[in-house]
Structures are given as C-alpha cells and as structure tokens.
Amino acid sequence: SQKIEQNSEALNIQEGKTATLTCNYTNYSPAYLQWYRQDPGRGPVFLLLIRENEKEKRKERLKVTFDTTLKQSLFHITASQPADSATYLCALSLSGSARQLTFGSGTQLTVLP
C-alpha cells in the first residue's frame, strides 16, 4: 500500500535559519506533490504544488524539490520566522487538484526567536 513518511514529528530551529522538511514515499508514482500548512484547530492551507517533471519550485521564502528517482520531496523555508511555526503536510496525487490526495502525517515546525 502507499506509504508517506515525513521526517521527524517535530523540528525546532532558530529564527533566521533555513528549515528543511522531508517527505519520502513508497509504493506510489504520483504525478503531483503538494505542501500544506496547518495551524492548530484549523484546516490545511495550500502552499505549493510541484509536478513530476519539475525539479524545483519557489514561492517567496519557500522552495520545494521533487526527486521521483529517490521518491522524495524537500521543503525549505529560508529566513524562518516564529510565524512560520506550524505543522507542514505533504500530499501526493495523480491529479493536480484535491481529488484523492494522500497526506503524510506532518512535521511540526517550531521556529525559536
């Protein structure tokens, strides 16, 4: 069955540093990979989508890479701020929409001032 693993349940970093979150998957060949942010008690918020034929995508301080050979995505937040503290979820799908997204369990990021 499909399996998605996100590195360590919790990640603490110092303000200003770059946070790197990992998403590994097995038994799946997704065409799309998405990253979401989720704050406590709230629904996920879409951040970035990357297609299988794209190596890297950027949006402001965010960067996502997608290596279909390694079956891995890396999510980077540069110049991190305490406001970036949240749980970050990766999600895989065969389509570019929210149809049948398979989510990882998330990584809780804390940016320390």
Added chain:
Amino acid sequence: DTGVSQDPRHKITKRGQNVTFRCDPISEHNRLYWYRQTLGQGPEFLTYFQNEAQLEKSRLLSDRFSAERPKGSFSTLEIQRTEQGDSAMYLCASSRGYTGGNTEAFFGQGTRLTVV
C-alpha cells in the same frame, strides 16, 4: 468571509446517534471534497463532488456515511449509527474546475466530532 464555511465547528454525540455536517464552499467553486483527520495524522480522502455529482468515494466511506451536494452548492455529510471510531475532524474543501493546470484547494476549519 468568502472562505469555505463548515457547521457546526464542534459536535458531541452519543454512540448510535446520527449526525449531519454542512459545508458551504466558495461560491464560484464547482469541486467539493470531504476529508477526515484524526489526531496526529494527515487528512484522509472521503469523497469528491463535481457540481452535484458525487464522482469518487473512498473505501473509508462505509455504508453508514452518505454525502450529498444538491444543486451543486452546499454539501452535507451524514453519519448514521455513530461509533467511537468516527471521532475525528471532518474537513471540507473546494476548488475551481480542473482545466489542465493545478487548482488550489481551500479547506474549511472543519467539524470536530466526538462520539461518547
């Protein structure tokens, strides 16, 4: 607020009772999705509507679950004969139609169900 709205935000029910949740998507979105999320886990897909048609259902959606989207606007998710294992956050999301590019999905704040 023009985001996805879910009602109620919290629901406590006794085992065996029926519950119904409502989702109002963003008005111009024709796609609507239901997901379920338990503590410490990512959301799990339940079902998907395009306009009023329910096009996809997960195997997680047992026969005690039913979802509707009459007239392609708001949607309801009903759980009959609730069980303690149904306790979770039920999330609704909506997006525009897929036209070959990616479409951003907007999630509501969810309905937290507790079955006692």
